[in-house]
Amino acid sequence: MKYLIVGLGNIGSEYWGTRHNIGFRVVNKLVEAAGGQFTEQRYGATARIRVKNKELVVLKPNTFMNLSGNAVRYWLQKENIPVEHLLVVVDDIALPFGTLRLKPKGSDAGHNGLKNIQQILATQDYCRLRFGIGNQFPRGGQVDYVLGLFDPEELSAMPPVLDRAIEIVKSFCLAGVQLTMNQYNNKD
Template structure:
């Protein structure tokens, strides 16, 4: 992290990293809060705390000469786009520098997929973001939560808590997610996709 005077530099490149989830202790350990969990891991690694602001918990800092905004929307999953749109406009962040982190019921547990655009795949958070910002052309990092024994209704599964036996593997994979996020910021989308998508 660099000194805070860079916050006032008009030419500094800005990034908005959004982790999707639902606020409150009731949802903290649910599969649907995967985006929140990754941002919480980043906050532990870099020793910062989120502040409650309009439509979200947010933290900003300088990394490698870039101004990063980490956002956990408080609008609840189905209205995530309200928070994303507000902070994009407020901080004048370019669409190409937006990264949305979400769970994905159709990817195997622990796998990641980084994409520069795409459909919502039935994910209500992604669906609302597309509605609010008017495009599906934004980068998203999806984390697989599908298990072989998955048989429940989607809502009850994604809003269910992680099992104890899943937790150790889960956190080891979150560290890879953090690598992907910072590679996107430093190396760009295409290079990061080439580096990680084939192995994760």
């Protein structure tokens, strides 16, 4: 059984380490922990790893955040992966920093990457792992905040949150969305 795990972010060194790129950070850690590595492919960098008997195609789209749907659709079709086996890892300003929430479907909540995926796939019914980045910005400061770097306190608190995000991704593939939500969603 195959799964497509997509970490959302923007390519380019100017975006590395920004809050908006937390999806890239999570999938980098997932692939690194499994001993895999990314290679540049059409529409993004991909890696193939195994979690027990499941094959994970891990994708970091190179289409920039607002056009992520093109990469997601391409890799779902190329690998013949059903949308039920898609998991998108995304930043979320509505959640406090470090809060992780797995959702089986839902609105884009104003996130342009999710909005484009929803448009291209013509459905909201795909799983997403929302990684809370907080909302400590003044009115009108959202863009600068999400494209800003994590502060030192957040960086020092991040390793166990990344480890937990990887556990959630693996559980999603092995146990399914419902059991994983029951196990992880209210245990921050």
